[in-house]
Amino acid sequence: MATIDADAHVLEQPRTWEFMREHEQAYVPMIVTPISGNQEVGPQGNVQQEYWVVDGRIHNKQINMGLDTTADSREMRDIQKRLDHMDELKVDVQVLYPTLFLRPITHRLEVEVALCRSYNRWLAEIWQAAPTRLRWVVCPPLMSSMDIVREEIEFGKANGACGIFMRGLECDRMLSDPYFYPLYEMASEMDLPICMHSGTAITQIHDFFDMDPGFSKFKLAMVGAFHALIWNEIPRKFPDLRWAFIECSSQWLPYAINDLEIRFRMRHRKFPDDVLADSKIYVAVQVTDDLEYVVDHVNPAYLVCGTDYGHYDTSTEIEALRKLRDDGKLGDKIVDRMLDDNAKRLYALNGV
Numbered sequence: 183m184a185t186i187d188a189d190a191h192v193l194e195q196p197r198t199w200e201f202m203r204e205h206e207q208a209y210v211p212m213i214v215t216p217i218s219g220n221q222e223v224g225p226q227g228n229v230q231q232e233y234w235v236v237d238g239r240i241h242n243k244q245i246n247m248g249l250d251t252t253a254d255s256r257e258m259r260d261i262q263k264r265l266d267h268m269d270e271l272k273v274d275v276q277v278l279y280p281t282l283f284l285r286p287i288t289h290r291l292e293v294e295v296a297l298c299r300s301y302n303r304w305l306a307e308i309w310q311a312a313p314t315r316l317r318w319v320v321c322p323p324l325m326s327s328m329d330i331v332r333e334e335i336e337f338g339k340a341n342g343a344c345g346i347f348m349r350g351l352e353c354d355r356m357l358s359d360p361y362f363y364p365l366y367e368m369a370s371e372m373d374l375p376i377c378m379h380s381g382t383a384i385t386q387i388h389d390f391f392d393m394d395p396g397f398s399k400f401k402l403a404m405v406g407a408f409h410a411l412i413w414n415e416i417p418r419k420f421p422d423l424r425w426a427f428i429e430c431s432s433q434w435l436p437y438a439i440n441d442l443e444i445r446f447r448m449r450h451r452k453f454p455d456d457v458l459a460d461s462k463i464y465v466a467v468q469v470t471d472d473l474e475y476v477v478d479h480v481n482p483a484y485l486v487c488g489t490d491y492g493h494y495d496t497s498t499e500i501e502a503l504r505k506l507r508d509d510g511k512l513g514d515k516i517v518d519r520m521l522d523d524n525a526k527r528l529y530a531l532n533g534v
Contacts, residue, residue: 183518184534185503186525187268188466189379189428189488190276192308193247194234194301195257201303206296211236211282213243226494236297237288248494256492261311268315273503275534276491277344277525278305278318279428284349284381284400286388291325298323302334302343309342317529319345319377324353328364335368344529345377345426350403352383358410366420373530375424375464380404396495404430405438408463412442417461425463426528429490432467436479458484464528467520469505473512482516486525 199210212235222230224245234241247256254260255267268276280301288294298321305318320338322331335346346369348357355361357378369376380400382388391399404427411417417425439457446453454460457480464484467473477485487506490498499505506517526534 183522184274184526184531185272185521186486186529186531186534187273187276187489187491187503188426188486188525188528190278190491191256191281191493192258192278192305193243193256193492194280194282195259197259198304199297199300201300202296203299206292206300209237209293209296211297214240224494234282236282237290237293239287241282241285241287246493246495248490248492248498248500250494250500251492258308261308261316265312265315271489271500271504273489275315275317275525275531277488277529278308278316279347279377279379280321281493283321283347284379286383286385289385291323294323294325295330298334302338302341305343306337306341313342314534317342317344317531319343319347319379320374321347322365324348324362324365324383328368331365332368335372335374339372339374343374344531345375348376348378349381349383350378350400350407350430351387354384356410357407358414358416363419366416366423370420370422373422375426375528375530377426377428378404378407380429401430405434409438409442411463412457412461413445417463421462423462424528425461426486427463427465428488429466431471432465432473432476432480432485433471435465435476439479456481464524467506469499469502469509477512477516482512483519483524485520486528487520 202210213232214235215232224230226249228244228249230242230244232243234243252263255264258264301321309316309318320335320343322334353361382399382403388399408427443453459481464486466486466488487502489500489502491500503521
């Protein structure tokens with residue numbers, strides 16, 4: 183049996199942007215340090231010493247970094263140290279997600295293309311160093327033409343990507359919007375799942391919830407995306423496509439499914455007996471979820487688990503995969519499937 187971490191992160195660093203083309207050098211993100219004002223302190227007590235500046239907007243760089251990882255490991259400065267830490271954690275494969283891209287970072291198409299393109303080539307370089315252990319999700323520049331999007335997704339597919347990254351809200355649209363249909367067709371064609379990670383790409387929503395610690399702008403956007411996809415029967419329009427909801431817990435599933443079932447019934451529409459299987463939707467659990475309650479309401483064959491490696495927030499548990507095996511709340515068969523078979527099916531990790 184393999185142990186697959188379905189949600190691990192890289193924290194971007196200067197090397198991330200060294201793949202930008204000559205005419206894109208003006209878009210390289212800056213790192214700035216504060217010299218006055220109040221100190222911003224992270225949840226683990228670390229003082230924020232660096233910020234990103236991207237296209238004129240400032241973003242936290244260190245506020246949610248996990249101090250149970252080293253900078254060399256979480257920023258992929260030393261890939262062997264990352265692999266050694268995975269060995270300590272008894273993790274065979276990590277699927278890598280970005281950090282900076284979890285929020286809106288630009289409104290300009292040319293900047294988005296430059297950022298995504300350079301990030302994707304950095305991840306390809308990381309994958310080449312450990313192709314059987316470090317897989318990743320490709321970041322497409324979704325504001326651009328589908329020809330440019332295809333170029334990035336094809337590059338990712340050829341260089342170890344096993345999914346396509348999206349946030350709960352993209353391009354000022356719900357994920358059920360027909361704008362994304364060409365992307366979903368592309369994903370089906372290339373056998374890559376659409377991997378929705380906690381986050382939002384809409385500046386107005388992100389900034390409106392400025393005082394919110396992340397629940398409304400990040401987590402609830404994901405619940406809304408799930409509801410909209412099912413209500414609009416998007417998975418049935420793309421029957422070969424797999425979907426993932428990453429880093430938003432799983433305990434909301436019974437609530438969302440119950441609400442959908444009521445609305446379907448009111449409109450005299452047939453609701454599927456097994457909505458996750460019917461829609462090929464996978465959801466990443468947290469070890470703090472009431473998992474006995476969750477698996478009593480949904481098909482456990484569509485549940486996976488991640489550690490949120492490199493971060494420190496409400497979804498982080500670097501020992502999540504071990505704890506899932508050791509806490510005894512779920513039977514070994516269910517846990518083994520979550521950490522192995524389910525993740526393999528989701529990400530098409532053949533041969534792992």
